[in-house]
Amino acid sequence: xxxxxxxxxxxxxxxxxxxxxxxxxxxxxxxxxxxxxxxxxxxxxxxxxxxxxxxxxxxxxxxxxxxxxxxxxxxxxxxxxxxxxxxxxxxxxxxxxxxxxxxxxxxxxxxxxxxxxxxxxxxxxxxxxxxxxxxxxxxxxxxxxxxxxxxxxxxxxxxxxxxxxxxxxxxxxxxxxxxxxxxxxxxxxxxxxxxxxxxxxxxxxxxx
Amino acid sequence: xxxxxxxxxxxxxxxxxxxxxxxxxxxxxxxxxxxxxxxxxxxxxxxxxxxxxxxxxxxxxxxxxxxxxxxxxxxxxxxxxxxxxxxxxxxxxxxxxxxxxxxxxxxxxxxxxxxxxxxxxxxxxxxxxxxxxxxxxxxxxxxxxxxxxxxxxxxxxxxxxxxxxxxxxxxxxxxxxxxxxxxxxxxxxxxxxxxxxxxxxxxxxxxx
Numbered sequence: 001x002x003x004x005x006x007x008x009x010x011x012x013x014x015x016x017x018x019x020x021x022x023x024x025x026x027x028x029x030x031x032x033x034x035x036x037x038x039x040x041x042x043x044x045x046x047x048x049x050x051x052x053x054x055x056x057x058x059x060x061x062x063x064x065x066x067x068x069x070x071x072x073x074x075x076x077x078x079x080x081x082x083x084x085x086x087x088x089x090x091x092x093x094x095x096x097x098x099x100x101x102x103x104x105x106x107x108x109x110x111x112x113x114x115x116x117x118x119x120x121x122x123x124x125x126x127x128x129x130x131x132x133x134x135x136x137x138x139x140x141x142x143x144x145x146x147x148x149x150x151x152x153x154x155x156x157x158x159x160x161x162x163x164x165x166x167x168x169x170x171x172x173x174x175x176x177x178x179x180x181x182x183x184x185x186x187x188x189x190x191x192x193x194x195x196x197x198x199x200x201x202x203x204x205x206x207x208x
Numbered sequence: 209x210x211x212x213x214x215x216x217x218x219x220x221x222x223x224x225x226x227x228x229x230x231x232x233x234x235x236x237x238x239x240x241x242x243x244x245x246x247x248x249x250x251x252x253x254x255x256x257x258x259x260x261x262x263x264x265x266x267x268x269x270x271x272x273x274x275x276x277x278x279x280x281x282x283x284x285x286x287x288x289x290x291x292x293x294x295x296x297x298x299x300x301x302x303x304x305x306x307x308x309x310x311x312x313x314x315x316x317x318x319x320x321x322x323x324x325x326x327x328x329x330x331x332x333x334x335x336x337x338x339x340x341x342x343x344x345x346x347x348x349x350x351x352x353x354x355x356x357x358x359x360x361x362x363x364x365x366x367x368x369x370x371x372x373x374x375x376x377x378x379x380x381x382x383x384x385x386x387x388x389x390x391x392x393x394x395x396x397x398x399x400x401x402x403x404x405x406x407x408x409x410x411x412x413x414x415x416x
Contacts, residue, residue: 012409012412012413013409015408015412016404016405016406016408016409017389017405019408020387020388020389020402020404020405021389024364024388041389042389043389078412079408079411079412080411080412080414080415081408081411085407085411085414087407094305094306094309094310095306095310097302097306098302098303098305098306099403101302102302102303102403104387104402104403104404105403105404108404108408109404109407109408109411110404110407110411148414149407149410149411149414151403156232172410172414173407173410173411173413173414175403175406175407175410179228179312180228180232181225181228181229181249181250181251189409189410189413189414191406191407191409191410193401193403193406194228194312195307195310195312195313195359195383195401196224196228196312196313196316196317196318197224197225197228198224198383198399198401199293199295199317199318199357199381199383199399200223200224200227200287200289200316200317201220201221201224201397201399202357202380202381202383202397202399203287203288203289203293203317203357203381204220204223204286204287204288205220205381205397206288206293206356206357206380206381206397
């Protein structure tokens, strides 16, 4: 692929939705789609989809639509999931356990390889195929394995300390389940996923 | 509060972040803040925060900042969480279990009141204080209790069917954990929270 111009963040945020919908179409046995069809599935206009994708090259021909397999492959390259990213889970409570056992990562470019907690009572016990490791040895373990991606599922009041350790260990991307904003240096990416903030976006629109 | 003009969706999306940061400041014993301080916590410009809040009225005085308690109260009114919303959880797998037991809802305006699953092997068993109920009786139970909010944590291939039932039962807001786009009628709100789409937003920026 040629050099890509700077792509707005909001466009980057839509690419995973395109990839997910296309992968689902492929699973359903479909081989060709159009920006119209994709748009209807996603509630995004066909023009927006064509414009977003055009930032990365020519993926479809006027009138014949998109080859789904080809577009999936290209989107995986663009989103850097033409490989598998190893991840750690920090925090082995309910959310951390659910993440550790979640089956939906591997075929979409990610896999959990280690789970950490600070509670001596659960360190050493198993979650699925993982033995819970101590956060005391976390920095070294992450460094040795060159892991760049972490999911943080500790209580809010422990989240910044854990994030600091992750950053020290070289982690560059943190999916944050703690309901708190993390301070991280430039070059480290955080995505927050707090169920209540999503619920509030909807309750705003509900007549009370 | 006076009649509110139409507020852009993107502003509505930031209000929960303001509320969360302000509640945290209050917890930490702080009583006054400024748009500067709030902006630094959130990585949002002070000007943006002032502009967003000004859509809803006058909340601070030039030079003296915001009274945190007052602004929290106002934001709770605006987001309709000056009451508690009852919620159902559909799907009692790992994610559904984590949501059912999550301690962070109640003091932020929501509470789980029922948990449903379609698997006869687990219907009747307990998650925390909830007895798992059959999805066969879900529509009636939701209607009788006038519940408007649901969290959907079933596998992707069961999600649309479950969402259709929720809509039929009168649910107006669905927090969707299944990695699939749901079709719902107008007037029903869906927020998607698929960990992989968030991870992909970050892996885009990581050199592979």
